[in-house]
Amino acid sequence: MVRNPERRAALVDAAVEVLAAEGARGLTFRAVDAAAGVPTGTSSNYFAHRDDLLHQIDARLHRRLAADPETVGELLTRPRDRALVTAFMLDLMGRVQGDRTGFLALLEMRLEASRRPDLRASLKSSLRGDLDAGIAFHTGSDLPGGAEEVTLLYLGMLGLILEELTMPGMLDGAIPGASVPDGVVARLVERILPPE
Incomplete structure (x- = not known):
């Protein structure tokens, strides 16, 4: 090589x-x-x-789709509440919009992994590692909620990302009073995290 x-x-x-x-x-x-x-x-x-x-x-x-450490550091100067979790989820959406190609490629990797057992094992391991790291970061940073809430946020954000990347505009008006994607992100956090 x-x-x-x-x-x-x-x-x-x-x-x-x-x-x-x-x-x-x-x-x-x-x-x-x-x-x-x-x-x-x-x-x-x-x-x-x-x-x-x-x-x-x-x-x-x-590596390419990971959060910017400087942005994470800045966000962690804020109070540990739903608003901060919303800010983290909006940062994720900003990264999706900033590297649409990278996230589309990751979706394609998921599809390819569904047909290739060896790739599935590797991708599943790396995605689960990301989820576990997200849970550890969330709980270690004293953000509201725990592993279950982080997992539900992960699933909700994954669905929103899928819709925004593959069918932009499809969710417009689907949730009255919630803009897409920012308002939908705020609603997800509000519904999933316990009241403060």
Whole structure:
């Protein structure tokens, strides 16, 4: 395997673009090479096989889509209440809107994992790790609610993200008085977290 970390990272990011635009069936080494603007055959020098590339995409997406530590630090200066949890969920929606391609690629990874047991095991492990880390962060930061509430927020936000990425505008007007997505996020937090 070729050892050029910058080129490898650029190829993985190009693969994310291909996955988001073309789906898993369109994710070929040739397509990644074209998206990265490198000579045909370059990707095959960096990744042993397509599964290797998919695992690299999984790892890259989890770093790429993570919250900004500086933003988290700023948010943690606020009182530990529903408003802060809402701010964290709005930060997540902002990241979704800021890296739509990354989140679409993650949805495509989920679909591909449903058909590939080895990828399913790896992706399930990384997603569960993210959920467990979210629960630990939430409870360790003395935010209202516990593991059950964080899990319900995770599920609610995942549904909202799916709708916003795949069917923008479909939820407009569905919840009277709640704008999409900000008002819906606030309602989710209000309904899931215990009253203060």
